[in-house]
Amino acid sequence: MSLNADSKTFDLSGKSVLITGASSGLGHHFAGVLADAGATVILGARRVDKIEQRVSEIKARGGRAFGLALDVNNAENVVDFLEQAEALCGRLDVLINNAGVEAGAKTFMMIDEEDWDTVFNTNLKSIWRLSKLFTERIAKNKHPASIVNIASITAFRTIKGQFPYAVSKAALIKATEIMALEGAKYGVRVNALAPGYFLTDVSRVLLESEMSEEFRKGIPMRRYGEFSDLDGPLLLLASDASAYMTGSTIVVDGGHICAEL
Ligand SMILES: NC(=O)c1ccc[n+]([C@@H]2O[C@H](COP(=O)([O-])OP(=O)(O)OC[C@H]3O[C@@H](n4cnc5c(N)ncnc54)[C@H](OP(=O)(O)O)[C@@H]3O)[C@@H](O)[C@H]2O)c1
Numbered sequence: 326m327s328l329n330a331d332s333k334t335f336d337l338s339g340k341s342v343l344i345t346g347a348s349s350g351l352g353h354h355f356a357g358v359l360a361d362a363g364a365t366v367i368l369g370a371r372r373v374d375k376i377e378q379r380v381s382e383i384k385a386r387g388g389r390a391f392g393l394a395l396d397v398n399n400a401e402n403v404v405d406f407l408e409q410a411e412a413l414c415g416r417l418d419v420l421i422n423n424a425g426v427e428a429g430a431k432t433f434m435m436i437d438e439e440d441w442d443t444v445f446n447t448n449l450k451s452i453w454r455l456s457k458l459f460t461e462r463i464a465k466n467k468h469p470a471s472i473v474n475i476a477s478i479t480a481f482r483t484i485k486g487q488f489p490y491a492v493s494k495a496a497l498i499k500a501t502e503i504m505a506l507e508g509a510k511y512g513v514r515v516n517a518l519a520p521g522y523f524l525t526d527v528s529r530v531l532l533e534s535e536m537s538e539e540f541r542k543g544i545p546m547r548r549y550g551e552f553s554d555l556d557g558p559l560l561l562l563a564s565d566a567s568a569y570m571t572g573s574t575i576v577v578d579g580g581h582i583c584a585e586l
Pocket of ligand 1: 345346347348349350351352369370371372373395396397398423424425426447475476477478519520521522523524525526527528
């Protein structure tokens, strides 16, 4: 059987990719993966020193990268981010909505107004804001584009102590589907990637706790994810390899959502 795939299938040469929350964790890793696939990457986050460091690393290995200050919760700053990125790259092709926060290990009885607002603004409202502004530009330029929303398996699993993070990620999957439906006429595909558990600042509280070992045993593949486990699915959704995919969510979790609770 021929898969009709060659080294160009996931190629991003000539494409500009915006990555929010690229100063640490998954976004920091994604920037390198996308640049290695040929993209010009534009990294955004609040910690500009970390962004600049990552940009230097990518350039040192021959990639094209720019770093811009970005607070996804600041509407004016988001407009500036997109304008500056467009000025640097000419045209924008892919948006990776990766910036995200959690409120700590809290139940719905423990969170306060500020927890709710911070998590929902960062994990949901900002994605609408960025996607809308991005799509306005695509509609004007009339070229195909892709949005990848970083969701989470907490959208599918029902466990205690991840409120409102899990609720925001479940809503993000619905937002992905509706944006796919409404974005198709502008040539914008919208998909989501739902990782399981990967050790980063967002997951550290759980993965480095005394419950970690027990939790790990609940994953059918008996291990947490390595960043590289996300490379293939990310490149699929960002590139033309997924030209007929929109509204989909790809789960990358070692089988975790299939496991008994
Ligand atoms: N780690 C996991 O197991 C896991 C699993 C499923 C989904 N995810 C998702 O993956 C994404 C990345 O998280 P991570 O695990 O890599 O954690 P992380 O290392 O804490 O990364 C979060 C990123 O979001 C950025 N960010 C937060 N608030 C922001 C704001 N207002 N404006 C701009 N950037 C902001 C942070 O940058 P600054 O602080 O510099 O702004 C940081 O770069 C999140 O959406 C998370 O929900 C993670």
